[in-house]
Amino acid sequence: MKALPAVDAVIVGAGWAGLLMAKELGTRTSLSVVVLERGPSRQSSDYSTDMDELDFAIRLRMMQDLSQETVTLRHDPTQRALPLRQHGAFLPGAGVGGTGEHWNAQVPRFLPDCFELLTKTAAKYGANALPEDHAVRDWGITYDELEPFYTRVDKLLGSSGQAGNIRGKLINGGNIFEGWRSEEYPTPPTKVPYFSWLFRDAAKSLGYHPYPAPSANISRAYTNPDGISRGGCTYCGFCGRFGCMVGAKAQPTNVLLPIIQKRKNVSLRIGAWVRRVLFDPTPKPSARGVTYVDGAGEEFFQPASLVFLASWTFNNTRLLLLSGIGESHDPATGGGTVGSNLTHQVSVPSATAFFDQPLNRFMGSGSAGFLFSDFDRDDLHRSSMNFVRGGYFAARGYGFQPIGAFGVLPNSVKATWGSEWKKAAVRYYDRTATIGFVGEHLAYKANFMDLDPVYKDKLGDPLLRLTLDWRDNERKMADFATRRAVEVAHAMGAREINPFVGLRSYDSTRYNSTHIQGGTIMGDSPAHSVVSPYLQHWQLPNLFILGGSTFPQNASANPTPTILAFVYRAADAIVDRYLKHPGPLA
């Protein structure tokens, strides 16, 4: 293995988290920064010709190449895990920009009580309010501490929306259930697809409080504090699973990469597949750098004074396990923190509605639409619902394309091919849409990640193994959401409605959301967590872990703004304090 000249900082992964850290360190310090990215090079100008549903939305050209590495899955620790051989429940990206290139750019914040879920729930409803086998934890930080960083994220992205709570003052038309914001959104709400408009009126008529979906596909031209200018969304409808043709969608390649590329102290190495973090356990525990294999198959050691893992939930966790940093979680004993608190989201198509009138569904964006959060709260179990926490309802006009959208039919149509099927599918093609629900996922002791004993990646390293299944709390939440969504669909004037069939076993074949969290969680003590709320490793203080892998459990909201807020906060602490006095920040 060839040892390379040492650098000040090495960052593993060139997605949202890694490139934001690279930008902060690269512009605010003179540190030498190397970003290692195993996927292909990407830039926003690549996307001018990618409006091809087959290659991008169906064959998933921007996603991780599973022939090289995937994860294995089992529902409980008694089963043998098998590899997820094709994409399904989640869609991690590959290449520069990572998942942030093909995202839908939905940018809500987490609710304030999410960060203190354990203590707040116990204080309000007693120690037994959470399910018996839960592993819910506090994050070691409050929303109030995080709010300034959320505001910086909104300015970075140019987020479009309407505030519902500015410094405690509730504002009708915004989300009155959200945490306080110090400022209004940088840009006004986006335009509204017809289906979302029907949903908004119906939700209002039922007494709910619909608000425009927060969107980083911005509504109009905007220049961010870094001087990056983007135009407004054109509602072309090719959004999630695509890069943005016009650059209206905030992507790491349009808001971060242009700044990084101007900095001589930051370099980006493509095709660098990181295998291990090397570290000295004694006398002064610290990470020494990382090893990686390049595109030609040659292995290198990149020494660095600061090591950042920003390679998405799965790979952050896998790198710690492969490197022998920390102890692998064992649900039988409760020991070991690495790999614990694996969560996904209760993201379900609660009601698929069929209408008499056309909806013009080809127009839209990944985050244009209306939401309501009246059931995104902690007290639903008090009202005979018998489940904890909640989520938000959504009617977004993603922009629908025909391969994926054709053939969604009312349950009354039985045919699945032939003339009768075709006739019905043609008739309903532009007359159907789905009310979605996205709910919180609690952490449980037996939902976790470790290394698979059988299956290997392209280099012979063990795959990450997920042990993951739904519990009654999630099933009841999904059923509750279905009943509410069906009421809304009726109020929208739907002719027929297909209710969601319900959550059974965790299904890797149904797209859920790309919001998988945990594995290297943050907390206020090394006994239960891997990193501090500054994302700093408890034992190796020059190792930082960025991304959703640090979330103790999942919220209903989409995670990117929260991920980026923590990166900003960690970057401030590193620049302002750590560089002067290296050592623990918390």
Add this chain to the structure above:
Amino acid sequence: MRRRHFLTLSAATLGGVLIYSLDRKASLLAAQHKPVRIPLRSFTETEALIVAAAASRIFPSDDSGPGAREAGVAIFIDRQLAGAYGRDRFRYTQPPFEDAPRELGYQGSATPRQIYREGLRGLQGFHLRDPAAQDEALRKIEPTLFFSVLRQNTIEGMFCDPLHGGNAGMVGWQLVGFPGPRMSNFDEIEKYYGQAYRPKPVSLRQATGAKVRPSEDEK
């Protein structure tokens, strides 16, 4: 090297000859009487004829509009199977292969190309039968993986961008009122609430003026 195979299509069955207007009335765009020979990338001619016939029963040409035959679905599938998709370039294909509950997804070792080859062996002479007998044969294989892949690929071939060899003449898009890639709907998105807005379809190459290369043409 494989022997070169061609699919010979008569003018009446060739995609792009029949163009359907927005109200789904078929009209003959060009009277073309000479048969056309299309080189095949993965199927033999007989296999292509069987796939074309089966796709036409799944997505028939009927009084509700054009179907798999006009869209050129068999040509589309032939190209897909010859490309990255057909050989599972992006799927995790390391052993051991084990049976699994449905929730873990397809666990088999067979690539789409192998699934077709095997499945088509069970449909010998299919293209020579009458439609009722063809439907009967398809009903028999309905629970198989081959049928579900064929059905999915048929939908793809109906509605993909024409650069992939299906949706010839954009007949699939016209059938459902999808306009293809449009750079902007800014002025229209809030203008047509409750009414059908059906701009004339354009393909990706038409919309961008770029010679976009489909993934199946990459090595």
